[in-house]
Amino acid sequence: MSNVSINELSILTLLKKLITIESVNPSLVNGGSGEEEIAKFIGEFLEKREFDIEYQKIDDNRMNVIGVLHGNGLGKSLMLNGHTDTVGISDMQIDALKPVFKEGRVYGRGSFDMKGGLAAMMILGEFFANSKQKLSGDLILAFVADEEFASRGTEELVKKYTADSAIVTEPTGLQVVTAHRGFAWGRIDIEGRAVHGSLYEQGIDAIIKAGKVLLGLERIESGFTELPKHPLLGRPSIHASLISGGTELSTYPSSCSLQYERRTLPHEYRKNVELELQSLLREVQKLDPDFRAISDIFFYRPGLETKHDTPIIQEITRSALEVTSVKPELIGALWWTDAALLSEAGIPSVLFGSSGEGGHAPIEYVDFDSLIKTTKILATTIMNYCK
Ligand SMILES: [Zn+2]
Structure with missing residues (x-):
């Protein structure tokens, strides 16, 4: 593996913390807490690390948080996008809000879909804020509400924010999702x-x-x-x-x-x-x-279809090869995602993230090794794309 030094323990600690913050989508499940608490936790973390933070209120207890690490304006800007809401927890066969790390897997509601992706984004934020080598382009970390219901979060986000490309860090099993219906x-x-x-x-x-x-x-x-x-x-x-x-x-x-x-x-x-x-x-x-x-x-x-010669796809592919020696496949997804809204707003977008199982199911886990790989691949992608 390439030598991007990512603090694995901090990712695990952050992921566990994110799982303990219940952020069930209240439009989906009556009584769900919404995304305000988790957004504030993420916002405070990034604010301490030189990011400019904006909270976009969507509704009572519901908000996006966006952190921007400004480059010098000479490079390309990249947005990472992840949703902070989860589906319900009442049918879970594991402790939904008390994460367990066992045999390389982190269990808990949202571990896979998609608090693993959120933890990766936060650690990447920390990594580039602390890095001596400054990025030329802006790094925009968008943590959005309501993806599991009506995507009001990303709808609100694109009214104000844009970027040269975006990566939605939903779990894709280390493949690049370029299209869905x-x-x-x-x-x-x-x-x-x-x-x-x-x-x-x-x-x-x-x-x-x-x-x-x-x-x-x-x-x-x-x-x-x-x-x-x-x-x-x-x-x-x-x-x-x-x-x-x-x-x-x-x-x-x-x-x-x-x-x-x-x-x-x-x-x-x-x-x-x-x-x-x-x-x-x-x-x-x-x-x-x-x-x-x-x-x-x-x-x-709308559906999503990002052309395979788009620079961000080439950059992720190159970075994955460099970090893991495995070339990711360019695949279609069965499910709909926020990437379609970003793409409709003119931001070429793809999805890339870890592997695991049980999004929306009674037992949910993320494969921790794949989350580390995701983070390193994204770090390399950001370094090369925004340099
Ligand atoms: Zn998701």
Whole structure:
């Protein structure tokens, strides 16, 4: 391994401390503490190490903290981005907030997703603040709220901060994630006519009409299976997620509401999904004059696709080779991440981090050796990218 001297004991101590600070996302789990306490802990740590600190309030008990180590303005700026919130802890089979280090693994809620990444960022901050060799470009450490729910943290962050590149330090098993799909959540409200169940000439059954929409969604989905596959991401998909309608057995249902999720490829946009659904509704309407429905996309997030010749990808690859003698693979992820919002804001972004298991699961751990490697690789990346 290359000789970047990272204080391994401090990473372990910091990671354990971060796990003990409960930062469950309150939008996800009622009663979750939010990110204020952990943000203040991180902010105070970096403030003592020459970083300029800003807290961005998102809501009660919820905030981002951003630390900037200013270069001389002649080099490229790099942002490291990590989320401070975690999913809930009630179903955990280990002590969620009392971290244990055992057989090379650190157990606890958030150890893997992603307080390991946060500890690495803090130690990197300390390392470059203390380093005699100053960086030319700015090093921006962004610790954001709400990634596990609606990404309000990164949404707020990009209103004010930018960089020449960004690395989201989510756990990626020491591979570089350059792409993932986006998604749209939509609703289709189908209108019926409520009358007594005996009045078949007047009633319009919204639930049976919804069946036609469901068959249409199935047609869209099977159409996707015929598309050429994206090399990293496969194909788009759509599935019906929720359905509700009807009031009682003896009444024609006056409405039925369907909600669906459409996973998009990076070259697709909200508009694509809107048009797809509108054309489905038009088709149904053509064959059934009684059919009335409205379609609405109520939440949309773009996908991520960062070109493989982007300088930051080349720099991480080179640094990983230098530190571990292993060339990381450039891969796609199944899940959505904040990197898509950074990328949409014009910051070429990728994900790189440690390995482990059990994000969102009853037993969660991060592999400590991989976290040390992550930290050293990122240190080398920052040194070369911001020099
Ligand atoms: Zn995460």
